Amino acid sequence: MSEIRTVTGKAQGARRKAARPPLWLTVLSLTAFVLLIALGVWQIERRAWKLALIDRVEQRVHAPAQPIPSPAVWPAVSTANDEYRHVSVAGRFLHDRETLVQAVTEEGPGYWVLTPLQRNDGTQVLVNRGFVPSERRDASTRRDGNPDGQVAITGLLRMTEPKGGFLRNNVPQHNRWYSRDIAAIAAARGLENVAPFFIDADAGSQSGPGPIGGLTVVRFPNNHLIYALTWFALAFMLAGKLFVTFGGGLFRRKRFVHEPDGGSDAVARRTGSDAGTIVEQT
Known part of the structure; x- marks a missing residue:
């Protein structure tokens, strides 16, 4: 057994x-x-971080417009602390130095019109005045919408977009732009004392038949x-x-x-x- x-x-x-x-x-x-x-x-x-970010951005976007940061604090401006702030700025547009950046918006394919704004203190700020379709790429078709003299702009503070767009690099020598790269655009247009950020103009800053403003998409995927x-x-x-x-x-x-x-x-x-x-x- x-x-x-x-x-x-x-x-x-x-x-x-x-x-x-x-x-x-x-x-x-x-x-x-x-x-x-x-x-x-x-x-x-x-997820907790993203919800906090969305809350901060919502507060910035809907807050009353404040003057842009002074040149003394430009080196400290950052995405975390400043992007999408509702700001205001005044100056005179340099229309002869505008830059067209390829874009696809709810209005269709076309271009963002980035124009330097000359301020009274000698500094310059690039302003994304808004969207134009491809048939209005030539500046001669938009002269009625280009204001002369002093203007006041309100919009959202945005950070520079270096190194081009998705799978596309900016080609300044051929005037082909796929992202709003402040340093590269300033070098190509001979600009000095340029802010390290640009302003997305809101719809209220549009002048007549000029570029369509207020098309900034503020969306943060949260999956x-x-x-x-x-x-x-x-x-x-x-x-x-x-x-x-x-x-x-x-x-x-x-x-x-x-x-x-x-x-x-x-x-x-x-x-x-x-x-x-x-x-x-x-």
Whole structure:
């Protein structure tokens, strides 16, 4: 009887060992679980940051217009602290130095018209006066909308966009612009003492048939909750698989199986009159 139990125990041990995954796969699975949980937590943190950013920008956009930062603090102007502030500025447009930047808006494809604004203190600020369609690219078709003399502009403070647009680099020597790169435009147009930001003019700054202002799109995608739930779901699915692989045997119930007389397996294991009942794992 003891010999048969020894054989049976060895067989069960062999089966458990065969079903046990290799160590490297176990370590990899546990590492993946921890990583998935970390990614989910990171997305929750990113969501909180994004909601705070959206709230700050909303407050800036709808606040009363304030004068643009003074030249003394221009080096400290940053995206986090200043972009999308509602600001005002006064000066005289230098229409002969405008720059057209390719754009696609709700009005269709065309160009942003960036024009330097000469201020009384000698500094200059690039103003995105708004959008014009391709057929109005030539400045001669927009002369009635180009104001002379002193003007007051209100709009949103925007940060420079260096290195071109998506998969497209600015080509100043050929006058092809895909982003509003302040430094590059200033160099190409011979501008000095230029602010490191530009102003997106609002609709109220439009002059007659000039460029269409007020088309700034303030949109921040916020899909972090969906991403977090996805990472957590994958982590729990992996945890379930690990539980089945490593812990499922602890909860298996035992059942009694009656071994019929005359069976070859029964003959191999029979040692007495009561040996027809054996215990197996299910």
